[in-house]
Amino acid sequence: MRRHARALVAFALAAGVVAGTTGWVSGDAQQALTGPPPGSAQWRADRALGTGLPDPERAAPADVAEFFAGLSAGERQLLVVRHPSVVGNLDGAPLELRYRANALALAAEDDPRYRSLAAPGRRILAFDPRGRGQVAEVFGDLRTASRVAVVVPGSDNDAGTYDRKAAAHGAPPGMARTLHTAAGPGTAVVAWVGYTTPVGVGIDAATGGLAEAGAGRLTRFTEGLTADGLPGPAVFCHSYGSVVCGLAAHRLRATDLVVLGSPGMRADDVAGLRTRARVWAAKDPTDWIDNVPNVRFAGLGHGTDPTDPAFGARRVPADDARGHAGYFAPGTDSLRTFAAIVRGTATRDGARGPAVARALDGAEALEGTQAPADAQALEGVGR
Incomplete structure (x- = not known):
């Protein structure tokens, strides 16, 4: 009888996850690309x-x-x-x-999907044509940058779709490019499509298998940056990419972990991530991810919403962002705050505009602390 009840509970939770967003069952199962190049x-x-x-x-x-x-x-x-x-x-x-x-x-490479990646002047830091393809591209001068960021995207991203024109600030290169522009001189941003992402919102997106494989690859990639003498990055994790970052968090040499449009990080709270990085979270009121149940049961779902105050992340304001891919849109509070996080100097250099002030003050209010002086606002990066 008890076994039957548990089966019913598991079925109900699974059905809730599957029904949590339109088209959830439309995704195709993917085989993670692992191993050496x-x-x-x-x-x-x-x-x-x-x-x-x-x-x-x-x-x-x-x-x-x-x-x-x-x-x-x-x-x-x-x-x-x-x-x-x-x-x-x-x-x-x-x-x-x-x-x-x-x-x-x-x-x-003969595949026409990758022709645009070969254009002169592009800084391709990784390229693997196997399967759906993986790629990483640098925006800015990574060698001379004093502050570095890595953008980890979610579902439906690979080397073949990397240069798609739709959603210019929602695709990986658009996210990285707009973030670099907003963060300004002395920074570099890497668009990292270095793992096998889910396709659509099928069972892969509801489980952690692809994220587990991606977490190992992300960890090794960031270790490679620091081994080459580059600064530890701030890592920005969108959608399913935040699942990857959650599983990698305890191994990542990151100053900050910033999740946006997250279905969960496979942790109950910030302490469960076991990271010394500062953790930030953003979700706009029109993001469909809010319809996905924040459960984790029998391998399905990714757990607590990182923007839930109980999770303990610093809240990034995103009320003026629109949709699931709107967090990097120019002019939004979320992008301004992301740029301040990348720079790590938004208060030290006195360049704290009203939107960034609201962003950081909101994070401080979440933590129940009094807003610090400008010179202390970003103190403790990487602790």
């Missing part, structure tokens, strides 16, 4: 330098960085030419080599 077998067998090369799957990004630091310019260039697909996706390799390697890989 294409061409890794040839890389492992290469003895052109008279020694073995770091294993793309097992070598830590810090070890990869140390290996490349010991090579001459000629040896580095040799590896780029011989193994562009490996070097272009090898976390810990110098970003300049990765840009060059991915330009070569894209020039040799």
Whole structure:
């Protein structure tokens, strides 16, 4: 009898999740792309330098960085030419080599979906054509930036759809570009489509399998940035991307975790994320994600709404954003606040405008603290 009751409860919760948003059952099941980059077998067998090369799957990004630091310019260039697909996706390799390697890989790619990625001047930090394709692109000068951000998107994103023209500020490059423009000089933003995302709002979007695989890839990617001497990033996680970030949170070397339009982070509260990063959350009143039940049962659902005061995140105002993809729209309070988070200097440099003031004061009010002086408003980044 007890087993029967539990089955009914599970069914009811599952039905609630499935019915929580229009078209939930329209998604197709996806197989997560994991493992080392294409061409890794040839890389492992290469003895052109008279020694073995770091294993793309097992070598830590810090070890990869140390290996490349010991090579001459000629040896580095040799590896780029011989193994562009490996070097272009090898976390810990110098970003300049990765840009060059991915330009070569894209020039040799026949798939018309990726033609636009090969345009001169683009800074492609990762490119993997397998499956639906994965890509990461840099906006700004990552090498000289004092502040860095990474944007992690949600469902229906891959290398093939990356350059779609619709929703200019809602697609990954649009999010990263508008955030970089708003954050200004001295910053760089990476649009990271480096995991297999759900398609539509099917069972993949309601479960954590793809997010688990993505969390490992995101962790390694951010480790590669810091191993290459770059600052720890602020990580912005949209929709299902916030599930990825929630599962990766305890391993990410991030100053801030910012979730927007989140169905949940697979944690009951900020403490459950086990992160030293500051955690921020945004949800606008017209976002359909609000119709998704915040449950987590029998593998379905992603848990507490991060904008719920009980979760404990700092609240980013988003009342003037529109829809699920409107958080990076120019002129919105949410984008202004995101930019302030990236800069980490919104109060120190006296550039605190009215919208940002409302954003930060709202976060402080949520925490039940008195608004600090401008010089202290962003104190403790990364603690």
